[in-house]
Amino acid sequence: MLDKARSKYDVPNFKFTEMDAQNLTFSPETFDMVIVNLILSVVPNPELCFQEMIRVTRTGVYIGIFDKFAPHRRNCP
Numbered sequence: 001m002l003d004k005a006r007s008k009y010d011v012p013n014f015k016f017t018e019m020d021a022q023n024l025t026f027s028p029e030t031f032d033m034v035i036v037n038l039i040l041s042v043v044p045n046p047e048l049c050f051q052e053m054i055r056v057t058r059t060g061v062y063i064g065i066f067d068k069f070a071p072h073r074r075n076c077p
Helices: 002-008 046-056
Strands: 031-037 057-066
Touching: 031 046, 046 057
Parallel strands: 031 057
Antiparallel strands: none
């Protein structure tokens, strides 16, 4: 899927990267926004994944979560 995405969206200064969502290699407070799609319901430890999202997002900005497979009314950690 990454190869397809790379060929479809050849955009300067844009990089597709594969890594473990529960152990991101980005430095703390790297991003102004994090958007995740269909990930929290499939990772072994969604709480750890969520903690990593918070770690790599700058304070005071947004994290968008889209997950239609998460249990109804499930609270995020």
